[in-house]
Amino acid sequence: MTNNHTPGPWAFYTEPQPNGCPIVGARGLMVAMLAHSVNEAGQKETALANAELIASSPEMKEALDFLAGLHPGLTIDGPPMEIAKRIFDAVLAERSELKERIQNMERNLATMRSVLAKTTRTA
Numbered sequence: 001m002t003n004n005h006t007p008g009p010w011a012f013y014t015e016p017q018p019n020g021c022p023i024v025g026a027r028g029l030m031v032a033m034l035a036h037s038v039n040e041a042g043q044k045e046t047a048l049a050n051a052e053l054i055a056s057s058p059e060m061k062e063a064l065d066f067l068a069g070l071h072p073g074l075t076i077d078g079p080p081m082e083i084a085k086r087i088f089d090a091v092l093a094e095r096s097e098l099k100e101r102i103q104n105m106e107r108n109l110a111t112m113r114s115v116l117a118k119t120t121r122t123a
Contacts, residue, residue: 006031008058012051021051 006025012034013022021034032054036047064083071090077083 005058005061008062010055010058012048012055014048021047023051023055 006029008026010023010025010031012024019033020036022030023032023034025031034047034051034054036043036050060080064080064087067087068083071087071094
């Protein structure tokens with residue numbers, strides 16, 4: 001997936017402005033404007049929480065890209081939750097394979113101990 005978005009980090013004003021809560025990119029240019037009404041109880045806190053979530057988008061995308069990169073063959077195109085699910089599924093599959101390999105190694109180790117025990121008794 002190409003990164004055509006405004007590069008991060010993004011930031012937001014900690015005090016909502018009259019027209020909303022602007023989210024700005026690294027060069028100070030506005031990326032988005034979160035509309036809100038600070039006249040309602042609790043709306044200022046909600047607006048700031050929403051702005052913080054939106055401003056963290058570049059870092060969240062970077063994290064998804066990193067995780068997807070740990071599993072070659074995973075594509076990072078699509079909605080973030082689908083990407084996260086594909087990553088999770090790949091990790092589960094890898095975990096299952098590792099668990100099976102460990103069980104095989106434990107069986108081999110048990111067999112080797114048994115053979116060793118028989119060999120030392122007859123010697």
